[in-house]
Amino acid sequence: MIEFQHVSKSYGKTQILKDLTYTLKDGEFVVLIGPSGCGKTTSLKMINRLIEPDSGHILIDGKDAASINPVELRRHIGYVIQQIGLFPNMTVAQNICVVPRLLKYDKARCDQIAHELLEMVNLPYEKYGSKYPSELSGGQQQRIGVLRALAASPPIVLMDEPFGALDPMTREVLQDEVKSLQQKLNKTIVFVTHDMGEALKLADTIIFMESGEIVQQASPEEMLEHPASDLVRSFLGKHTSESSAPSKVENYMRTNVFRVKKNRGVLECAEMMARNSVDTLLVTDESGKYLGTVSIGDIRHWGRELTSIEPLIRQTVRTAQMGDDAKESFDYLLDSGANYVVILNEDNTIAGIVTKTSVARSVAQNLWGDSK
Ligand SMILES: Nc1ncnc2c1ncn2[C@@H]1O[C@H](COP(=O)(O)OP(=O)(O)OP(=O)(O)O)[C@@H](O)[C@H]1O
Numbered sequence: 001m002i003e004f005q006h007v008s009k010s011y012g013k014t015q016i017l018k019d020l021t022y023t024l025k026d027g028e029f030v031v032l033i034g035p036s037g038c039g040k041t042t043s044l045k046m047i048n049r050l051i052e053p054d055s056g057h058i059l060i061d062g063k064d065a066a067s068i069n070p071v072e073l074r075r076h077i078g079y080v081i082q083q084i085g086l087f088p089n090m091t092v093a094q095n096i097c098v099v100p101r102l103l104k105y106d107k108a109r110c111d112q113i114a115h116e117l118l119e120m121v122n123l124p125y126e127k128y129g130s131k132y133p134s135e136l137s138g139g140q141q142q143r144i145g146v147l148r149a150l151a152a153s154p155p156i157v158l159m160d161e162p163f164g165a166l167d168p169m170t171r172e173v174l175q176d177e178v179k180s181l182q183q184k185l186n187k188t189i190v191f192v193t194h195d196m197g198e199a200l201k202l203a204d205t206i207i208f209m210e211s212g213e214i215v216q217q218a219s220p221e222e223m224l225e226h227p228a229s230d231l232v233r234s235f236l237g238k239h240t241s242e243s244s245a246p247s248k249v250e251n252y253m254r255t256n257v258f259r260v261k262k263n264r265g266v267l268e269c270a271e272m273m274a275r276n277s278v279d280t281l282l283v284t285d286e287s288g289k290y291l292g293t294v295s296i297g298d299i300r301h302w303g304r305e306l307t308s309i310e311p312l313i314r315q316t317v318r319t320a321q322m323g324d325d326a327k328e329s330f331d332y333l334l335d336s337g338a339n340y341v342v343i344l345n346e347d348n349t350i351a352g353i354v355t356k357t358s359v360a361r362s363v364a365q366n367l368w369g370d371s372k
């Protein structure tokens with residue numbers, strides 16, 4: 001249990017934390033959220049004594065943190081900072097085992113920890129254990145950062161905007177992993193974010209802070225139902241029910257698509273596809289109106305006898321009009337296995353395409369809001 005009792009902190013004349021009092025239960029996933037500068041990081045860093053309060057106490061399992069040796073304290077509290085902070089000259093396995101080695105675990109035990117943890121996030125030890133951070137993607141590095149914080153099996157893990165820098169898909173996967181690790185390992189997690197979608201997804205309890213004070217401490221459901229202030233409501237914004245209005249196809253459309261006129265030569269088109277790594281092109285008439293698509297398969301098969309692509313144009317790809325409901329196209333993409341739908345302007349010129357990636361992005365936006 002972590003208890004904040006009347007904790008205050010000022011820098012110069014500015015009071016950063018104002019008489020904070022709250023209790024975090026064991027095994028709870030607590031998310032601190034609020035506008036930039038409201039004191040989230042400051043209160044997080046007080047738990048492992050990277051910052052000391054001016055007044056008040058922080059009790060960890062009933063013991064005043066101020067009376068615990070800070071080095072000792074930090075060995076038992078995992079900490080994930082925003083910039084990951086892996087050691088570039090250590091392998092993945094060595095990075096994970098920094099704290100176990102400080103705690104003088106023997107090599108066999110360290111190896112076993114690295115093995116087990118990597119297994120849990122689907123990065124097999126054999127393949128990843130001896131890689132260096134620079135050989136990993138951002139999302140993989142972030143996972144290692146999280147594993148490192150868990151390695152010595154600390155009962156408490158602090159995470160300060162750990163997924164802020166990731167794309168929405170990777171963030172989603174890591175959120176799922178962290179939530180399932182927490183449930184499996186029964187940790188108390190204090191997680192800072194300014195992303196309400198992330199908070200709603202992960203938290204047992206959300207603590208909303210503003211100017212160094214707690215505005216609301218509630219479960220996600222409670223906060224959605226009864227936001228305590230206009231600021232909380234504006235953070236919840238699109239996650240409240242009125243946000244799920246149907247969206248138009250153009251919101252999910254890619255406009256940089258490869259198009260050619262019907263009188264173009266087959267070789268020219270084959271080269272264009274190879275150069276851009278695509279296997280179909282959209283074909284238009286002289287005035288730019290959509291006629292259909294031409295595929296690399298047809299060009300390979302029939303192309304030798306032809307000068308232009310015109311005889312190879314097919315109308316197999318589904319089309320939709322600007323202003324159509326996106327859901328219809330999404331359902332079609334998911335059900336049919338087709339790769340894209342062509343979106344046409346009113347005059348039948350090409351506006352763009354909607355792809356399966358667009359569907360995924362739309363799901364992400366609905367769940368977690370716009371990502372920067
Ligand atoms: N060392 C310092 N000296 C002076 N002011 C500081 C110091 N550290 C933080 N502050 C101020 O304290 C306030 C709270 O900072 P804190 O880092 O806790 O905010 P935060 O809620 O984590 O914000 P963000 O979402 O931007 O990370 C800010 O106004 C910040 O400018």
Ligand SMILES: [Mg+2]
Nearest residue numbers: 040041042160
């Ligand atoms: Mg911060």
